[in-house]
Amino acid sequence: MSFFDRLSNGWSITMSSFKVLRANKQLIVFPLLSGASLLLVMASFVVAVLAAFGWDFGTIEEDGAGSMVLNYGLVFCFYVINYFVITFFNMALIHCARLYFHGEEVTVSAGLRFSASRIGSIFSWALFAATVGTILRAIQENTGIIGKIITGLIGIVWSITTFFVVPVIAYENCGPIDAFRRSSRLMREKWGESLGSRIGFGVINLLAILLLAVPAFILGAFVHWALGVALGVLGLFAIMTIMSAAQTIFIAAVYHNVTGTPVQHFDQQLIDGLFEPKK
Numbered sequence: 413m414s415f416f417d418r419l420s421n422g423w424s425i426t427m428s429s430f431k432v433l434r435a436n437k438q439l440i441v442f443p444l445l446s447g448a449s450l451l452l453v454m455a456s457f458v459v460a461v462l463a464a465f466g467w468d469f470g471t472i473e474e475d476g477a478g479s480m481v482l483n484y485g486l487v488f489c490f491y492v493i494n495y496f497v498i499t500f501f502n503m504a505l506i507h508c509a510r511l512y513f514h515g516e517e518v519t520v521s522a523g524l525r526f527s528a529s530r531i532g533s534i535f536s537w538a539l540f541a542a543t544v545g546t547i548l549r550a551i552q553e554n555t556g557i558i559g560k561i562i563t564g565l566i567g568i569v570w571s572i573t574t575f576f577v578v579p580v581i582a583y584e585n586c587g588p589i590d591a592f593r594r595s596s597r598l599m600r601e602k603w604g605e606s607l608g609s610r611i612g613f614g615v616i617n618l619l620a621i622l623l624l625a626v627p628a629f630i631l632g633a634f635v636h637w638a639l640g641v642a643l644g645v646l647g648l649f650a651i652m653t654i655m656s657a658a659q660t661i662f663i664a665a666v667y668h669n670v671t672g673t674p675v676q677h678f679d680q681q682l683i684d685g686l687f688e689p690k691k
Contacts, residue, residue, distance in 0.1 A: 426612030429658040429665070436512055439505055441520050443656040446501035447649075453493050461486060487549055491542035499534050502660050503527045503582050509664035526582070533581050533588075540588035544570065575599055579667040598670050613659055620651045 433439055504523030512518045527534065552563040576595040580586065584594060624647040632640020 423612040423615065425662060425665075426616055426658070429662040430616075432509065432512065432661050432665075433654070433658050436508065436518050438518070438520055439508055439661070440653060440657050442501045442505040442508075442523065442660075443653045446497055446656075447653070449497050449501070450494065453497065454490070457489065457493060484546055484550055488542050488546045491545045492538045495541045495545075496535060496538035499537055499578055499581075500527045500531070502578050502663075503530060503534065505657065505660045506579050506582060506664040506667075509661045510668065513665070513668060530582060533585075537577065537581055537588045537591060540592070541574075573599060575663065576667050576670070579664060598667075613655060613662075617651065617655055620655075621648070624648065624651065 504520075504527040507526040508518045508520070508523040511522065548563045548566060552560050555563075573596040574592060576598050577591050580591045580594045580598075581588075584591070586594060624644065628640045628644040628647065630640075631643055632638075
């Protein structure tokens, strides 16, 4: 498949994801809840850490080895919270997308109840992913440029191989390591190496940011800089929220297609063409 065919397919799949989101506007609630929960939980986490050290964060760095262990312990806790919250709400959205694909009623509460029923699996995955993230962070911070390049490449591979992790955890009742292996196997056996859909989402994201930048600049330059900044921040938040929801819908659709369940509103040939199998 040529680059332009891949671009065309990615664009079509992206548009299909937005159509599903437009038909189920309530799904936008999940990335909003995810963002708000992360802010609230992390603010509480930071306050608790500062309070534990007498509101003097500098005391954490008083001794070398001890401070390093403590610092990476805090990084690990941060990653656990981050992965848990994101996975919880992404799973809720994926379940709602599944309900829609099957012609069932879609409600926010149904998605949240489903994620709550998988909370143990979500937490196990958060621990596993946080462990990997902390190890990569430690390597990156304590090696030279070669180490940083290697960890960067590992991070890219990680993001690709974990593409199906959330729906696998949701519907295949397996632990974090098995979920990682299953997700990796699905990518390797069925789809190949490249996520063509990212082109479509990337184009939409870029166009949205450019469309936002013009009025934000005009407002800031000719009315008041604060208004321009406010419009820019709110606009970026809206773009990130919508893109997150659409991409999660896409993951749900592709997973169901990969596991043998054709999905309405998505052209199966387009989904099949997103990834070319290895020759």
